[in-house]
Amino acid sequence: MDDLLLSPTEVAEFLGVTIGTLSVWRCTGRYPLRFVKVGRCVKYRQSDVESFINGRVYDHTL
Structure with a gap:
C-alpha cells in the first residue's frame, strides 16, 4: 500500500x-x-485529498 x-x-x-x-x-x-x-485518530489518504481537489476544478462560475 503506497497511499x-x-x-x-x-x-x-x-x-x-x-x-x-x-x-x-x-x-x-x-x-x-x-x-x-x-x-x-482521523487520517486522510493522499489520493482522496487529490481526488477532492481534482473534483473541485471549474471552467466558470455557476
Whole structure:
C-alpha cells in the first residue's frame, strides 16, 4: 500500500482551511472529502485529498 496517510493538520494546511473546518466537513458531510478513522485518530489518504481537489476544478462560475 503506497497511499500516504495525512493528519488533519497537514490537510488543513495544504487546503488553506482550519482544522475546525475539516471537522465540520466530516460531521456534516458538506464536502465529499473522504477520511479514515482508526479508533479516535482521523487520517486522510493522499489520493482522496487529490481526488477532492481534482473534483473541485471549474471552467466558470455557476
